Amino acid sequence: MISIRLLLACFIGLLSSIAMPAQEMPNAIAQPAPRPMPAAVLVEDGIRLEFFSSSVIQGGAALLRLSGDAIESADFSLLNESGRFFMIEGDAWYGILRTHMDSQPRAATLTVDVQRAGETVTLARDIRIDSAGYILQDFVLPDDRAYLADRAVETEEFARLDAITAQQSDLALWGSAGFALPLASETTSPFGAYRRLSEGMETRHTGWDQRAAPGTPVRAMAAGRVAFADTLEIRGNYVLIDHGLGIYSGYAHLSELLVSAGDALDAGQIIGMSGNTGRSSGPHLHWEVAVRGRWIDGLALIEMWLPS
Ligand SMILES: [Zn+2]
Structure with missing residues (x-):
C-alpha cells in the first residue's frame, strides 16, 4: 500500500501556489482488514500485549492491544502521559498511545499496568519516538x-x-x-x-x-x-x-x-x-x-x- 503520508508529503510546499490547478488525491483510503499482524508481542504471566508499530513519530499515535484472562482494567504510560485501555472486541482491550508534538526523538519506556484479581501485572518495553521533520x-x-x-x-x-x-x-x-x-x-x-x-x-x-x-x-x-x-x-x-x-x-x-x-x-x-x-x-x-x-x-x- 502506498503510504498516504508519502502522498501528502509530495504536495507539501505548494503553499504559495493557491492558483495552481488542483491535483486530485486518491479518494478512498481503505482500512487494512483483518487485524494486522503485530510488530511485536510481549507476554507476561498470561497477559499478551501487542504492538502494531515499533515506533511513534513526534505528535503521532499508535495502537496497543491487550488480552488475557480476568483482566479488570489496564492503563499505560509513556513519558509521564497515561491512558486507559478499553474493551472493544469483546475479548480484547485496546489503548491508543499518543506522543506530544514536542517530545524528543529517542527511545522511551512504555509501561502497562494490568489489574487482575486483586493483583497488578506490569509489562514494559522501549518504544522509539521518531522525528516528524x-x-x-x-x-x-x-x-x-x-x-x-x-x-x-x-x-x-x-x-x-x-x-x-x-x-x-x-x-x-x-x-x-x-x-x-x-x-x-x-x-x-x-x-x-x-x-x-x-x-x-x-x-x-x-x-x-x-x-x-x-x-x-x-x-x-x-x-x-x-x-x-x-x-x-x-x-x-x-x-x-x-x-x-x-x-x-x-x-x-x-x-x-x-x-x-x-x-x-x-x-x-x-x-x-x-x-x-x-x-x-x-x-x-x-x-x-x-x-x-x-x-x-x-x-x-x-x-x-x-x-x-
Ligand atoms: Zn491549518
Missing part, C-alpha cells in the same frame, strides 16, 4: 484579520477546545470504516509546522490544511457525535466531532455549518462547506485531530487499523 512556514494575513495574530485570543480558543477534547467517553463511535480524509485534494500545510504570522507572532500548526474552493463539501472523517458546531475567532465556523474514547476531529474556516451539537454522524457525512472564515489567508480546509486533549497528527489515525 517539522517545517517552518510564513503566512501573511489579510489586513482585516491581522488582529487575530494575538497570543491571548489563541490561548483562550485552545483552552475552550481542550476542555472538550479532554473528555473521554467509554464507547468507540468511529465505526468500521475507521478514519479517512475529509475531502480529496492536495495538502498545503502539514501538522506540526512552525508558523510565523504577518504580525510576527509564532505559532504551531495543530492539523493539516487541504486546498478547497469555497463551498466544497467537507465530510466527517469517521462516525461520531457533534461536540461543537459554532463560530470561533481563529478557526472561524468550526465543527468538532467526538469519535469516542477521547478521539476528536475538528474542521475549521467553514463557510457553512450543516450540523448541530449533539447530532449523530455517519462516516463521510457532509458536515459543512469549506470556506475562508477566521484566521485564514485564503480559502482552504484546516482539519485537526485530538486524542485525550492533545492535538496529534491525524494521518496516524487514517493509516491505523482500528477495532470497532
Whole structure:
C-alpha cells in the first residue's frame, strides 16, 4: 500500500501556489482488514500485549492491544502521559498511545499496568519516538484579520477546545470504516509546522490544511457525535466531532455549518462547506485531530487499523 503520508508529503510546499490547478488525491483510503499482524508481542504471566508499530513519530499515535484472562482494567504510560485501555472486541482491550508534538526523538519506556484479581501485572518495553521533520512556514494575513495574530485570543480558543477534547467517553463511535480524509485534494500545510504570522507572532500548526474552493463539501472523517458546531475567532465556523474514547476531529474556516451539537454522524457525512472564515489567508480546509486533549497528527489515525 502506498503510504498516504508519502502522498501528502509530495504536495507539501505548494503553499504559495493557491492558483495552481488542483491535483486530485486518491479518494478512498481503505482500512487494512483483518487485524494486522503485530510488530511485536510481549507476554507476561498470561497477559499478551501487542504492538502494531515499533515506533511513534513526534505528535503521532499508535495502537496497543491487550488480552488475557480476568483482566479488570489496564492503563499505560509513556513519558509521564497515561491512558486507559478499553474493551472493544469483546475479548480484547485496546489503548491508543499518543506522543506530544514536542517530545524528543529517542527511545522511551512504555509501561502497562494490568489489574487482575486483586493483583497488578506490569509489562514494559522501549518504544522509539521518531522525528516528524517539522517545517517552518510564513503566512501573511489579510489586513482585516491581522488582529487575530494575538497570543491571548489563541490561548483562550485552545483552552475552550481542550476542555472538550479532554473528555473521554467509554464507547468507540468511529465505526468500521475507521478514519479517512475529509475531502480529496492536495495538502498545503502539514501538522506540526512552525508558523510565523504577518504580525510576527509564532505559532504551531495543530492539523493539516487541504486546498478547497469555497463551498466544497467537507465530510466527517469517521462516525461520531457533534461536540461543537459554532463560530470561533481563529478557526472561524468550526465543527468538532467526538469519535469516542477521547478521539476528536475538528474542521475549521467553514463557510457553512450543516450540523448541530449533539447530532449523530455517519462516516463521510457532509458536515459543512469549506470556506475562508477566521484566521485564514485564503480559502482552504484546516482539519485537526485530538486524542485525550492533545492535538496529534491525524494521518496516524487514517493509516491505523482500528477495532470497532
Ligand atoms: Zn491549518
